[in-house]
Amino acid sequence: MVFRVSPPTAEFLRETWETTGALVFGRRTFDLTHGWGGNHPLDVPVFVVSSSVPQEWVYEGSPFTFVTDGLQSAREQAQAVAGDKDVGVGAASIVQQCIRAGLLDEIHIDLVPVLLGGGVGLFDHLGTGPIDLERTRVIEGAGVTHLTFRVVK
Numbered sequence: 447m448v449f450r451v452s453p454p455t456a457e458f459l460r461e462t463w464e465t466t467g468a469l470v471f472g473r474r475t476f477d478l479t480h481g482w483g484g485n486h487p488l489d490v491p492v493f494v495v496s497s498s499v500p501q502e503w504v505y506e507g508s509p510f511t512f513v514t515d516g517l518q519s520a521r522e523q524a525q526a527v528a529g530d531k532d533v534g535v536g537a538a539s540i541v542q543q544c545i546r547a548g549l550l551d552e553i554h555i556d557l558v559p560v561l562l563g564g565g566v567g568l569f570d571h572l573g574t575g576p577i578d579l580e581r582t583r584v585i586e587g588a589g590v591t592h593l594t595f596r597v598v599k
């Protein structure tokens with residue numbers, strides 16, 4: 447897959463590729479993207495949290511592992527594969543569960559200038575208390591601002 451982006455975004459993406467060793471996603475995102483067409487663009491193992499296993503996606507050499515015994519299990523399996531690299535988590539329900547469980551170290555937002563007006567809120571269902579973040583990086587791309595926050599624990 448080829449991305450045509452500005453130099454600051456290219457550098458940011460390259461760094462993300464180099465530092466990410468595995469991903470954890472929710473089943474809805476997996477279904478919506480049809481398994482990213484067969485392989486996630488980051489080309490790393492993906493652990494999909496779900497209550498069921500879609501047998502058509504279970505084959506020798508598949509980049510997808512379906513985890514039916516919970517997020518903690520998915521996280522442990524992903525970290526074991528990632529080794530010293532980072533585990534990235536995507537999809538709203540997974541991010542929310544990770545924040546609530548204190549599992550998230552960093553939040554990356556790729557902010558684009560459009561108001562969607564609806565859809566699934568990424569930061570819903572987080573409970574009542576404020577969750578403090580420290581902004582650690584701002585990268586200006588063309589039409590996108592890459593924001594990085596450290597979750598203060």
Ligand SMILES: NC(=O)c1ccc[n+]([C@@H]2O[C@H](COP(=O)([O-])OP(=O)(O)OC[C@H]3O[C@@H](n4cnc5c(N)ncnc54)[C@H](OP(=O)(O)O)[C@@H]3O)[C@@H](O)[C@H]2O)c1
Nearest residue numbers: 472473474475495496497498516517536537538539540566
């Ligand atoms: N902008 C972005 O970068 C980005 C990235 C990713 C996703 N998205 C968007 O986010 C939305 C999807 O997020 P979502 O929150 O609706 O769904 P999701 O997190 O992708 O998937 C939710 C599903 O994952 C499974 N699941 C989650 N936690 C589980 C647990 N602890 N144990 C077992 N199964 C669990 C359940 O599937 P089952 O019950 O079916 O097994 C649940 O219905 C979509 O709109 C997508 O486009 C945006």
